[in-house]
Amino acid sequence: MGESSRGTWPIYRRLLGYTRSYLPLLGVAVVAMALDALCTGGFAALTRPLLDEALLGRDFEMIARMPIWIVAIFLGRGLGSFVADYCMAATGRSVIRDLRQQVFEKYLTLPTSYFDQTSHGQMISRLTFNVEQVAEATTSAITIVVRDTLYVIAFLLVMLSQSVKLTLFTLVIAPLIAGVIAVVSRRFRRLSKNIQDTMGDVTQRTSEVVSGHKVVKMYSGQQVEAERFSRVNANNRRQHLKLVATKSGSTSIVQLLAGFTLAVIVYLATRESMLDDITPGAFTAFMTAMLAILPSLKKLTNVHVLIQRGVAAADTLFELLDGPQEALGEGQALDQVTGRIAFSDVSLNYNGGESVLKGISFEAEPGTVTALVGRSGSGKTSLVSLIPRFYERSAGSIMLDGVDIRAIELQSLRQKIALVSQDIVLFDDTIAANIAYANPAMQGETDEGLKRAIEAAARQANAMEFIEQLPDGLNTRLGEGGIQLSGGQRQRLAIARAILKDAPILILDEATSALDTESERLIQAALEDIMRSRTTLVIAHRLSTVENADQVLVLDQGQIIERGSHATLLAQGGQYTELHRLQFVDGQRR
Ligand SMILES: Nc1ncnc2c1ncn2[C@@H]1O[C@H](COP(=O)(O)OP(=O)(O)O)[C@@H](O)[C@H]1O
Ligand SMILES: [Mg+2]
Structure with missing residues (x-):
């Protein structure tokens, strides 16, 4: 499972597949990024005429043109980066929406045994945290790969146009940087997977305490829970920090390599033989371009963190999506x-x-x-x-x-089959919608016929008696922030739901356990009526x-x-x- 069984690239390729429907958006983004890179590179190249011709040469035509060039370049950059950012975000959010919907729909078809075996916190965390990480990996990584590669190319072109020799020397360090990346890359995926699992633990502890808050209070479990949470929480922090340490470590090494190269270049450029070929403007343009490459290189060396993180998240999601489901x-x-x-x-x-x-x-x-x-x-x-x-x-x-x-x-x-089970589930909706749960006629305006059927079912289940006391009757909202019902009231709603379903098989699993003898007797009479025409367990x-x-x-x-x-x-x-x-x-x- 996980790390070893599946390669990074097949998973990543499958992940990129999710962006396929948004290729036009991506195309626009790439064009915008190219404009951005062109202008940014252009600005570095501009330092040469600025120094050699305008400042040292006192070329007045150039001096007059310079401000226009600068404004034009920044206009281009601004436009390019805005369009690129927006299009990439649009792609990313679309991928999140699609994947989240897919995972949610998978949850709806999972076999019951899956829910028995998986912590619900983990399942929630997958839908929230993992999905976001996956989208990060696709769009942020694409942005960095495309935009910063274009930057690097633009700056390299500027460097080449100033001095081929110096540029070639700079390129010598490229394999060294690649080596550093390869070494740290493997560590990232494992760490990212750990982070996701610890995030699931955080969610799980929280959801248990939230739903079990009364038990916690009754048994004075606050301290135990706080300590347990603090362990989970600390573990989450530890895994995050490990990742940061690895990431920053690799950045520092890359920076160091770059600094070393820079020193050698300055040394080389100031040799007598070189000084004849290179003007002060050309040298400044070269240095500007080279320094401007560094942030992009830094991002490119770290892009695998994003990718590994996304792949780790996607691995879990794909495993889920490919896993067994009920054969509907x-x-x-x-x-x-x-x-x-x-x-x-x-x-x-x-x-x-x-x-x-x-x-x-x-x-x-x-x-x-x-x-x-x-x-x-x-x-x-x-x-x-x-x-x-x-x-x-x-x-x-x-x-x-x-x-x-x-x-x-x-x-x-x-x-x-109409089933009233031992543990009753009511949804965050009105009483009527709960009784008519998933009834297609419930969508939009409830029609009169259904309304009457709901009321009749509620009456048979001896539930109207308490529903009528509620401020909004059948339209009273249940659930968090809504009205809270007693165990017996909940059971009566579940029975009403089963009655409305009107199925040939009726299964009642301790359906009246929370009722008083009087209510039970009343329901019993109603149920006996219903049972006459069906198979009842x-x-x-x-x-x-x-x-x-x-x-x-x-x-x-x-x-x-x-x-x-x-x-x-x-x-x-x-x-x-x-x-x-x-x-x-x-x-x-x-
Ligand atoms: N989802 C489940 N997974 C594994 N074991 C289960 C599951 N549900 C019930 N059991 C086990 O099956 C046995 C019968 O449980 P159950 O059918 O709920 O009994 P009853 O309804 O008669 O109280 C118990 O030993 C219980 O531990
Ligand atoms: Mg039972």
């Missing part, structure tokens, strides 16, 4: 389904670990309710998450209406929900250990009876 759009699209689900000998192990589910077989008919019960960690959530294919089963088969769910197009499969916390189920599956350590109706299971006196007894005692205590 493959398989057969389903139109109407009755919703018959059949598990046969299904097992699951997450990421090659131990089996979490073993030999699960059962059938769930349309219009029936299947209840899953069992201790926490027994595999209930894992079992239902196989149906929308959040995870792929390791063995066995799962059929929907007699079709293997693997052969069904993912989106079409998921459209058939319900993971129940409270056994009262289970009593009316058509079949009850008791899970233990990933296996179905008991099955039957509430009454038959109770009569068996097994684990279900035990669970029921605990629940009953627990229920009485409340």
Whole structure:
């Protein structure tokens, strides 16, 4: 992974590919840079007539023309650098936008297991920090390479026009400079990768503390967190400084080489034999051009820092972009389904670990309710998450209406399922938009029909009762800066969302766990209405929900250990009876 497996150039070439759509902009930028370089070089060349003809020769025509030349040159430079900067920035920002969009869209298709395994801070940092660095590498590097190379060429031409001999000598140091660059270059990519990772750590620590601020307060974790952050923070600083040290070190060596060359040139130019060939103006023009080359050389020697940094960032992004994703759009699209689900000998192990589910077989008919019960960690959530294919089963088969769910197009499969999961996610939007999440009719003006459907769903989920109390009713904003809801209120919105989806399969994973008995009873009544026409799987916390189920599956350590109706299971006196007894005692205590 990373450094050794992929070369710098293939990655960089792929990166440059992102600028392809903006070639006209780049073309304009290059022309503007050429104008800039021409004028800058012209200014250095101007010192010769200025000295030899205007000042020493007292050529009045030249004296009169000089101010005009100077203004013209600076006009050209100003125009050139403005247009070049603007066009390059436009290209860079476009590349950032394109790449960011691409990465974001990739996030939308990543398999669930990817999210389990990757820190969310790293994922956010990639989208923000890495993407910016990549664009830096493309546009800033292009700018430097093109503009400063043109400068160097312009100045070299000025130098050549003044003295070929001195210029040739100057060029002797070029290979030395190249050598320095090659040596330090390798170090940069590794350091840059470290910096990006430490940036991800900073983001991760921050996002955990921000979302877990109450836990931090309750357990007085401030000190622990501050210390942990300070380590991450210090590491980030250390990696940055290492990079700076390497960068400045190489600059200094290059500068030293240049200074040495300069000394030798002054020595050579002042030899008797040379003094005859070279006028004071020519020597000044030569020196001006040579000194003006130095900043450009410095930038060119450092451009690989930018490139390496971008390549390190791009490497991570390309690895992500090339990585696995859910196969949306493959398989057969389903139109109407009755919703018959059949598990046969299904097992699951997450990421090659131990089996979490073993030999699960059962059938769930349309219009029936299947209840899953069992201790926490027994595999209930894992079992239902196989149906929308959040995870792929390791063995066995799962059929929907007699079709293997693997052969069904993912989106079409998921459209058939309404799932209320254990952890409820509400988006930073209005209550109505949350209930009608991703409903195409929600775009723009909400139509009357949908409004009524949203309200009906909210009413069935027993949510209207509290929504009506809110200042803006269904149009109240949720999320950060908006209104905060209780656990039970959130669950009711999630249930309303599932009701509105109106799918043939309904899965409720402890969907009413945060509700009081009264609310639960009300929702239960509404749900029973809905369940009549669909296949329902319900993971129940409270056994009262289970009593009316058509079949009850008791899970233990990933296996179905008991099955039957509430009454038959109770009569068996097994684990279900035990669970029921605990629940009953627990229920009485409340
Ligand atoms: N995303 C996951 N990756 C790896 N292991 C998991 C994941 N989700 C659950 N598990 C493991 O699977 C087992 C069953 O968990 P789960 O299905 O959530 O149980 P339940 O819903 O019955 O409480 C647990 O041992 C848990 O550690
Ligand atoms: Mg669970």
